[in-house]
């Protein structure tokens with residue numbers, strides 16, 4: 001049987017030499033976004049790692065126009081760009097926001113909510129790597145509980161904000177989650193989001209070796225395990241209702257995802273280690289699941305809590321869903 005290769009990019013739309021770290025999810029995402037959107041696109045980028053990766057004009061990474069804007073203003077800037085293009089009769093030009101979780105869950109949320117409420121005709125894409133990575137791994141509202149960051153050196157006590165439920169409350173025509181480990185699904189969702197009109201939202205899992213503290217070579221493997229353990233479920237909504245796009249078969253515990261990353265390594269220790277800040281390129285002595293010490297009671301409580309959050313989130317999705325396949 002001929003292998004299915006229709007998701008492989010042939011007409012590359014990004015330039016060589018992206019300024020991301022090795023194994024960064026942003027780079028792969030940029031390739032797929034650029035390939036689906038084409039050159040008739042204005043990208044709006046608030047402060048995030050992609051501000052650097054996109055490159056300074058005229059050496060843009062993306063084949064299209066890139067507008068850099070303030071942290072809080074991505075959706076407002078995109079709204080202005082959209083209206084200006086419409087006044088010029090350029091309704092077919094795409095306007096796409098590329099933001100991190102800080103510019104989506106936290107600092108950009110007000111503008112995002114305003115644009116979604118007004119049904120602005122833009123696509124907002126969030127690369128969710130679960131912290132402010134380009135400023136040294138500070139916690140965001142998208143940081144999962146238990147993660148050690150420079151602002152939560154003992155591990156974040158509270159769960160990530162469920163931004164997809166906030167988005168859902170805006171009754172927009174299309175929203176979805178996607179993963180760099182499921183490229184056909186990512187491509188299909190980008191195409192669907194491109195075709196839809198009105199405010200559209202896509203949240204993509206963003207592997208980040210320095211922030212998540214894992215080897216760059218396992219980024220895609222980790223993204224796959226995030227989906228397989230239901231830590232990052234794949235679903236979408238087109239004009240109401242939720243469709244789960246992938247049902248993990250093996251019922252893997254969330255441990256299988258957490259223990260491969262240095263950002264969760266302290267949860268697998270006896271609590272006697274020093275509180276080294278979780279920044280920089282070092283993958284950490286505990287990365288890749290090489291923990292040897294016994295997990296302390298407090299840490300086990302946090303691990304149980306994370307599993308419970310994942311289970312509850314999945315049950316909630318199951319309660320809302322209709323079925324389709326990746």
Ligand code: SF4
Nearest residue numbers: 020021024049133208
């Ligand atoms: S810090 Fe993380 S998100 Fe930022 S460029 Fe490096 S790998 Fe990508």
